[in-house]
Structure formats: structure tokens, C-alpha cells
Amino acid sequence: MQLVAVLMDGIIYSSWLFLAAVGLTLIYGVMKIVNVTHGSFYALGAYAAASLAGAWIAKGYPPMLSYAVLVGAALLVTVVAAPLLERGLLRFMYAKDEVVIMLATYALFLVLEDVIKLIWGVDPYFIAEPYGMMGSFEVGGLTYPTYNLVIVGAALAAAAGIAWVLQKTRVGRLLITVIHDPEVSRAMGVNVDRFFLVTFTCGSALAALAGALTAPTVSVVPGLGVDIIVLSFAVVVIGGLGSLPGAALGAVIVGTVRSVSVHYAPQFELFIIYAVMAAVLAFRPRGLFSAPEARKI
Amino acid sequence: MSGGRVGLVAGIACAAAVVAGPFLPPWALFLVTIALGKGLVVLGLMLFLRAGLVSFGQALFYCLGAYAGGGIGRFFGISDIFLVLAAGGLVGGLVGWLLGFLLARYRAIFFGLLSLAMSMILYGVLVKNEALGSTDGFNVLHSTFLGWRPSNEWVRYATLLVALGTCAAAALLVERLLRTPLGRLLPALKDNEIRVEYMGASARRAIHVIYVVAAVLAGIGGALVGATVGHIDPEMAFWTMSGEFIFIAILAGTGSVLAPFLGAIVFGAIHTVAFDLSPNTWQMSLGIALLLVIVFLPEGVWSLFTRRRGA
Numbered sequence: 294m295q296l297v298a299v300l301m302d303g304i305i306y307s308s309w310l311f312l313a314a315v316g317l318t319l320i321y322g323v324m325k326i327v328n329v330t331h332g333s334f335y336a337l338g339a340y341a342a343a344s345l346a347g348a349w350i351a352k353g354y355p356p357m358l359s360y361a362v363l364v365g366a367a368l369l370v371t372v373v374a375a376p377l378l379e380r381g382l383l384r385f386m387y388a389k390d391e392v393v394i395m396l397a398t399y400a401l402f403l404v405l406e407d408v409i410k411l412i413w414g415v416d417p418y419f420i421a422e423p424y425g426m427m428g429s430f431e432v433g434g435l436t437y438p439t440y441n442l443v444i445v446g447a448a449l450a451a452a453a454g455i456a457w458v459l460q461k462t463r464v465g466r467l468l469i470t471v472i473h474d475p476e477v478s479r480a481m482g483v484n485v486d487r488f489f490l491v492t493f494t495c496g497s498a499l500a501a502l503a504g505a506l507t508a509p510t511v512s513v514v515p516g517l518g519v520d521i522i523v524l525s526f527a528v529v530v531i532g533g534l535g536s537l538p539g540a541a542l543g544a545v546i547v548g549t550v551r552s553v554s555v556h557y558a559p560q561f562e563l564f565i566i567y568a569v570m571a572a573v574l575a576f577r578p579r580g581l582f583s584a585p586e587a588r589k590i
Numbered sequence: 591m592s593g594g595r596v597g598l599v600a601g602i603a604c605a606a607a608v609v610a611g612p613f614l615p616p617w618a619l620f621l622v623t624i625a626l627g628k629g630l631v632v633l634g635l636m637l638f639l640r641a642g643l644v645s646f647g648q649a650l651f652y653c654l655g656a657y658a659g660g661g662i663g664r665f666f667g668i669s670d671i672f673l674v675l676a677a678g679g680l681v682g683g684l685v686g687w688l689l690g691f692l693l694a695r696y697r698a699i700f701f702g703l704l705s706l707a708m709s710m711i712l713y714g715v716l717v718k719n720e721a722l723g724s725t726d727g728f729n730v731l732h733s734t735f736l737g738w739r740p741s742n743e744w745v746r747y748a749t750l751l752v753a754l755g756t757c758a759a760a761a762l763l764v765e766r767l768l769r770t771p772l773g774r775l776l777p778a779l780k781d782n783e784i785r786v787e788y789m790g791a792s793a794r795r796a797i798h799v800i801y802v803v804a805a806v807l808a809g810i811g812g813a814l815v816g817a818t819v820g821h822i823d824p825e826m827a828f829w830t831m832s833g834e835f836i837f838i839a840i841l842a843g844t845g846s847v848l849a850p851f852l853g854a855i856v857f858g859a860i861h862t863v864a865f866d867l868s869p870n871t872w873q874m875s876l877g878i879a880l881l882l883v884i885v886f887l888p889e890g891v892w893s894l895f896t897r898r899r900g901a
Contacts (some may be wrong), residue, residue, distance in 0.1 A: 327699060385885070391699055392644045396840060397884050403877030410870050434731055523710055524830050564714030571707040575692055578700055586596050 295431040299556050305441045307548025308448035309507065314525035315451060315540045316425075316499030322470050322535030323492040325391055328397040330378065331500045331525060332518030333405035337374060338501025339517055340409055343418035351421050359423050360443070367505035371498040374405075379493040384486070402518070410515055417512040424509035435529040444506055452541060453500060459537070468492070472535075527570040530538040533580030542581060591723045596765050596847055601760040607754055611747045615793035619746040621862060623818045625854040626753040628838060630811030633764055634804025635839040640768075640795060642780030643697065647705030648835050651682040651808035652815075653827035657722065658682070659813030660788050660822045663731035671752050682809020683802055690801040694794045698782070709827050716824035719839060727823025730816050749818055756814070761847040767803065768847070772796050829898050837876070841883050843890015856891060 308543050313335060320328045332566040343365040346359045378401060386394045427439035470478045471488045480483045496537070511517075532539025547566055554565045573581060603874075611619060621821055632653050655678030662668040662677050689708060694901040696704050719727050733745060742749050768771045775796045778786050783793045825831065834857075842853025864875035887893055 382881070388883075392702065393888075395699070395702075396836065397881060399836075400877040400884065401881035403873040403880070405877075407871045407874035407877075413872065511623075519830060523706065526703060526706065527875060530707075534699070562714075562720040563717060564711055567707045567710040567714055571704060571711060574700065574704045574707065575695075578696060578704075 295556055298313055298435055299552050301432055301435070301437060302399075302555065303545075303549040303552035305437075305445060305548075306552055307545045308445040309503070310524065310528050310548050311541055311544035312444065312448045312506070313500065313503040313521055314528035314544060315455070315537070316496035316503075317525045318529040318532070318535055318540040319455070319499070320493055320496035321529070322537075323468065324489055325394075325535075325536070326383070326385075326398065327391070327395040327526075328493075328496070329402045329522060329572060330405060330512075331497070332520075332522035333402050333409070334371060334375070334497040334500035334518075335504035335507075335521045336409055336518035337370045337505030338407070339511075339513045340418065340504075341370040341501070341560040342415045342505035343420045343508045343513040344413060345369075346423065347418065347420045350420075352519075356422055356426060363423060363505045363508065364502065365481060367501035368498060371494060371501045375494040375497040379490050383493070384489070387489075406515070406518065415515055417514045419512055421511050422509070440509065447502070447506055448544075448560045451502075453539060524566070530580055531570055533577075533583035536580070536582040539580055539582035550582055556564060591899060597758075597762060599848055600761055600801045605757055606753045607750060611750055616743070616746045620818065621748050621858050622855065623746070623750045623753045624815055625816065625858040626744055626750075626757045627811040627814035627833065628850060628857070629851035629854035630757060630760055630814070632838045632842060632854060633847065634800075634807040635835055636842070636844050636847070636850050637764070637767075637776065638782065639799040639839060639844050640776040641800065643797070644702050644836060645705040645804070646829065646832050647707070648701040648708035648804065649810050649827050649829070649831035650705065650709035651686060651805040652812035652831065652835070653709070653712060653716070653824070654685055655679065655682045655809030655812030656816035656822040656826050657716070657812075658809065660728065660730040660816050661722075662864065664728055667731070669731035669734045670737075671735055671749065671817060674733070674817050675752075675756060675810050678809040678810070678811075678813025678816075679806045682812070683806040686802045686805020686809075687798075690798040690805075693801055694798040706829055706832065709832060710829060712744040713824050713827040716827060723823070725824060727797075727821060727825075729821050730819075732820075733817050740860040746818075749814075753814055753818075756810060757851055760810070761851070764803070764807075772799060776800070784818050837880055840880065841891055843887070845889060845892035845896055849890060849892035853891060 316334075317328060317331045320326055320331075342363040346362045349359050349362045350356055351459065383394070383397070386397050388398075424438060424440045427443075429436045429438050429439070430442075457465075459469060467478070467483055468488055470481070471483060471485055475485050494564050500521075504521075524547075526542040530543070531546055532541070532543030546569060550565050550569050551562060554562050558565075577583070600703065607622070629792070631648055634651075635645060635648055647869075658681035659674035659678040662674065668674070668677075681744045693704060694710075698746065716722060722728065733749060735748050735752070738748075768776075771791075775786060775791055775793075778791075779793055779796060786793050812826065816826075838857045839850065841857055842849040859881055860876060861872065864872035868875075889896075
């Protein structure tokens with residue numbers, strides 16, 4: 294019986310992790326930026342969703358549409374903030390070292406933490422209606438909130454959507470050339486700057502979406518983005534930075550390991566995630582799905 | 591800056607603090623001592639930066655040092671500041687030596703991320719460990735100095751003097767290390783590691799050595815901060831702590847072994863003033879300061895001095 298619980302929790306947690314982390318690997322794959330502001334967008338999404346959906350329900354509008362408000366809020370806040378950061382600041386950093394760009398995003402993360410506090414204050418936001426409204430379902434005698442299926446569905450949709458865009462559309466094929474070699478792509482007439490802008494916005498939107506969908510299940514408080522960053526790092530590093538199948542595998546590994554640990558050895562819950570990350574890096578220094586890199590002499 | 595000048599500047603700074611210390615308010619002594627402790631950690635990071643490496647997990651050794659220093663008080667009743675610092679350095683160095691075998695094989699972003707994982711492992715262990723106070727941590731014993739137990743008014747001053755002596759010694763030793771063949775190898779590693787290997791030097795060995803040195807420094811720094819604050823908790827191993835150290839390292843620059851201490855004091859000043867003026871936006875001030883340094887002072891605050899001299 295406990296096995297069913299472990300399996301269910303593993304699936305739910307893995308889906309949530311994938312949704313939270315996939316944007317990070319997308320941005321790294323295309324732009325080679327380890328983007329610390331990922332956590333800020335997660336928090337921005339959560340705050341925007343909690344406040345807008347809260348206002349929506351308080352006004353007495355149809356509560357069934359509050360799910361659309363959650364998603365809309367996440368997209369809205371990203372479309373405003375992400376291009377501003379990319380065009381306004383990050384693009385001037387591209388010539389610098391990978392580590393320096395990461396530090397710049399860390400600086401932006403610090404700034405955004407306080408911007409969030411200035412906009413939304415320091416009091417917690419609760420928006421439980423979308424979570425409670427759906428009721429619950431039973432698996433093997435255990436009750437689960439139906440809302441969890443929304444997270445699983447969103448993760449699957451995100452994975453399928455990204456795979457479809459990359460492999461079946463013209464834009465996706467062009468993006469693969471940019472990933473492979475931005476300079477040659479530019480020489481061939483690809484507008485690399487626009488691809489960077491769109492990738493940064495889409496990657497951040499995924500983080501904001503994860504935040505928005507998580508908002509109904511937690512209390513939205515300052516510092517929300519701090520934990521999600523290292524967790525996302527763990528997921529994408531295990532899979533291999535920049536690899537989409539890697540992010541999926543990393544999410545499944547971390548999700549399963551955590552679920553097993555929570556049920557059988559709760560004192561190792563946090564420790565085990567990073568132990569797995571360290572173990573994977575010890576044997577596959579660039580993660581499980583990673584291409585070998587040419588050495589420069 | 592030559593070794594002699596480092597000694598001179600460090601000596602003047604120490605003398606100034608010895609004379610001015612008794613007249614300064616306790617909070618100022620406290621801030622400077624904390625800054626010196628963090629400066630020790632950043633001194634180690636500076637060695638990494640010279641070799642082109644960035645560790646996102648130096649809080650691992652900082653926290654280990656603090657727990658080792660606090661632990662000998664908690665479990666054996668030892669409160670002598672010199673033994674506390676030695677315990678911090680020893681445990682930091684030992685763990686650093688062991689981890690170094692693994693970490694010395696990593697470069698660029700992967701070195702940073704693996705060290706991040708290591709520090710988060712320690713965090714994960716500490717928050718669930720009841721014997722060490724889990725998330726609350728525990729209080730550290732009132733420091734004694736070779737059997738002397740100063741009153742509350744004098745303990746800050748005495749700790750500051752010990753901190754100054756430790757930092758001056760550490761700065762001079764690292765300065766000497768940078769002048770050895772191994773120290774000269776670090777910028778070469780940053781430049782082109784494969785050429786270094788062709789010349790017959792071992793990149794892995796050099797990185798292992800600086801890894802241990804940085805771990806010892808961070809361990810001592812952690813023990814010092816723990817003894818000064820009087821309380822330690824697992825947050826000392828959290829990734830935001832490592833972020834703070836990198837912040838100071840970038841702020842300071844790698845121009846001199848004294849730069850990390852200057853950087854830590856500047857950081858402490860920005861932090862204190864920003865927090866005092868606006869408690870809800872101090873992180874923003876820090877973030878903006880970091881961005882400004884990255885864009886306008888890529889060599890750090892220390893370059894303000896060297897640049898003027900060169901002109």
C-alpha cells in the first residue's frame with residue numbers, strides 16, 4: 294500500500310519539479326546562462342497569480358475561470374519583466390564569462406527579491422479556492438487532491454509542447470542551429486538576438502507558470518524563490534545542463550528519490566536530493582545527458 | 591603589492607585597530623570582526639578566482655568550521671578562542687583535503703555546481719540533526735583567551751585583536767604561497783590549462799592544494815564568526831551564504847591578498863547602511879552594487895587603488 298503512495302507522490306513531485314526546472318535548462322541550452330533570476334520569476338508568477346486570482350474570486354466572478362487567471366497572471370508578469378531584463382541588462386553581459394553572467398543574474402535576483410516586496414508587501418497571500426474547488430480522488434484507499442493532476446498535466450503539456458516546437462516547426466529548427474553555433478547562425482541570416490529574447494522570455498514564463506500553479510497549494514511569502522533555485526539546479530544538473538530529456542529524467546530521479554525518502558527515511562529528505570546530485574556529477578561530470586565538449590588548445 | 595608592503599599595510603591596520611578599539615562602540619568592533627571572518631573565507635575564494643574557478647559552495651567549510659568551533663565548546667566545554675579557531679581550520683582542512691580529490695577534477699560552471707551540491711548536503715544533514723539543534727542551531731560558549739575570561743565589555747575587543755592577528759598571518763602566508771611556483775601557476779591555469787600540463791605541471795595537484803588552503807581559511811573564518819556572534823545555525827551552509835562570499839570576492843577583486851578584507855568591510859558597511867535606511871530594500875542595494883561592480887569595476891574595488899597609482 295505504501296508503494297502506491299510512494300509512486301503517486303513521486304509522480305506528482307516529479308511533474309512539479311520538471312515544470313519548475315525546465316525553463317532553466319532551456320535558457321542554458323540556448324544562451325549558456327545559468328539563470329539565477331529563474332527563482333525570481335517563479336516567485337513573481339506565484340505573487341501575480343495569488344493576487345490576481347484572489348481579486349478575481351473576491352469580485353465574485355465565476356470561480357471556474359480562476360484557473361485561466363492563474364495562467365494569465367504568470368504570462369502577464371513575464372511578458373513585462375523578462376524582456377525588460379534581457380534587453381535592458383543581460384544582453385550587455387553576453388561577451389563576458391559564463392560565471393560572470395551567472396553573478397549578474399544573481400545580482401538581479403537580489404534586486405527582484407526586494408521589488409517583489411515593494412509591490413506585494415511582506416504579508417502572505419493565500420488563494421486556496423482553485424485548489425479546494427476540484428475536490429479529491431482516491432487511489433488505493435489514499436485520498437489525493439485532484440488539483441495535483443493539473444500540475445501533472447501542465448508538466449506533460451510543457452514537455453510535449455517544447456519537443457514539438459523544437460522538432461516540428463521552422464522556428465524550432467532555427468533555434469537548434471542557434472544552440473549549435475550562434476555565430477554561424479548569425480552569418481546565415483538568423484536573428485540570434487531575437488531568439489535570445491524569445492528564449493529568455495519563454496524560459497522565464499515556464500518558471501512563472503510553475504510558480505502560479507504552485508501558489509494555490511502554499512502560502513505565498515517572501516523568499517519563495519530562494520529554495521526553488523537550488524532545487525532546479527539539482528534537477529537540471531543531474532540531467533545535464535541544456536538537455537530537455539535530461540531535465541525530465543532529472544525531475545523523475547529527484548522526485549522519486551524524495552518520495553521514497555519522505556516515506557521511509559524522512560530525516561534524509563533534503564540531504565538525499567543533493568547527495569544524488571553530487572553522486573551523478575562524480576561519475577558523469579556534465580550530467581547524464583550531456584554532449585562531450587571539444588578541448589581548446 | 592610586494593610581501594613587505596602587505597606586511598606594512600596589515601601592520602598599520604592592526605596598530606590602528608589596537609589603538610582605536612577601546613574607544614569604538616561595541617557594534618563597530620562586532621561588524622569589523624565579522625567582516626574579518628568573512629574576509630578569511632573570501633581570501634580562499636580569491637585563490638580560486640586567480641585560477642579561473644568559482645566555488646558556489648564555500649559556505650560548506652565556513653559552516654563546518656563554525657560547527658567544529660562551537661562543537662568543541664558544546665561537547666567538551668572548550669571555549670579558548672585559539673583552540674576554537676584551530677578546530678575550525680582543522681576540520682575544514684580535513685574535509686577539504688578529502689573532497690579535493692573529487693573537486694580538483696572539475697572546472698568552470700561544474701566546479702561551482704558540484705561545490706554547491708556539497709554545501710547543500712551539509713545543510714540537509716544539519717537541519718535534520720537533533721543533536722546539533724536542527725534548524726535552530728545552538729549557542730556558542732563565551733570565548734576565553736588562554737585562560738583569561740574577559741568581561742562582556744572587553745570580549746569584543748579581545749576577539750577583534752585575535753581576528754586581526756589571524757587575518758594578518760593568513761594574508762602574509764597566502765602572499766607567500768602566491769610567490770611559490772604553485773602560486774604562479776594559478777593565472778596560467780586560468781589562461782590555458784592544457785598548456786600548463788604540457789609544460790609538466792599538474793593542474794589537478796595545484797587546484798587540490800588551493801582547495802585545501804581555501805577550506806582551512808573558510809573553516810577558521812566560520813569558527814571566528816560563530817564565536818563572535820555567539821550562535822550558529824545551518825543557514826551558514828545555505829547557498830545564499832556562498833553567494834554572499836562570491837559577492838564579496840567580486841566586490842574586492844583579486845588584486846591583493848588584502849583586497850578580500852577590504853571587500854568584506856565595504857560589504858558590511860553597505861549591508862548595515864542599506865539595512866538601516868530601508869529594511870525592505872537592502873538586498874536591492876546589494877544587487878545594484880554588485881551589478882555596478884561587474885559592469886564598471888571588473889577588477890573589483892581594489893583596482894581603484896592600483897589604477898590611480900598606474901596613472
